[in-house]
Amino acid sequence: MYEGIVQDLIDELGRLPGIGPKSAQRIAFHIVQTESFDVSRLAEILTEVRDKVRFCEICGNVAEQSTCAICRDPRRDPAVICVVEEAKDVVAIERTREFRGRYHVLGGAISPIDGIGPEELRIRQLMERLADGVVQEVIIATDPNLEGEATATYLSRMLTTIGIRITRLASGLPVGGDLEYADEVTLGRAFEGRRVVS
Ligand SMILES: [Zn+2]
DSSP: OOOHHHHHHHHHHSSSSOOHHHHHHHHHHHHHHHHOHHHHHHHHHHEEEEOOOOTTTTTTTTEEESHHHHOOOOSSTTTTTEEESSHHHHHHEEEEOOOOOOEEEESSSSBBBGGOGGGGTTTTHHHHHHTTSSOOEEOOOOOSSSSHHHHHHHHHHHHHTTEEEEEEEOOOOOOSOOOOGGGGHHHHHHTEEEEEEO
16 A cells, blocks of 8 residues: 555556556556656546547447537448447447448447346337338347347347348357457458348
8 A cells, every 4th residue: 555645546547447456556656757747638638538528329339529420421331230339349340441331339238147138228229220211231249248149139139020131240259258359350250251140
């Protein structure tokens, strides 16, 4: 334990995902010791990000306006929607340059242990988007783990009732992992080789 405010900083940093006690300590001392490190800039950005960043009204992706850049882009194919768990998955798929449609971010995956059911996800909003008949294909790109599979099964059952083409990313993605950690080539191939669910 360090005295007062240094320990406070370490504790706060340690609350961030993926930062253990050692990393928190290293970052804290970097901030304290490095004079060239622009603390006010970081503080400013943290405040700004909270104020400015919101979520797209259409797809749920991170946005700086009421809709995200992808939903506003007229070159993106409105007939294909790729359903992902989190906004970070959009970034991972965009990196592959394999997909030119639009997205729908669920905001998580079905996980009874964590008390997350279908109602907690943006599934209703997805069904609303499909109502006007523009969308011809829904690609389910949930994570290749237990929760992701449960979500995919639930979604394909829901979507089968409205009779559009439903596809699922091809296997080859590391099972049990996160979509965002799949390398671009693997993820790109999974897109090309997606299979029809119904
Ligand atoms: Zn959007």
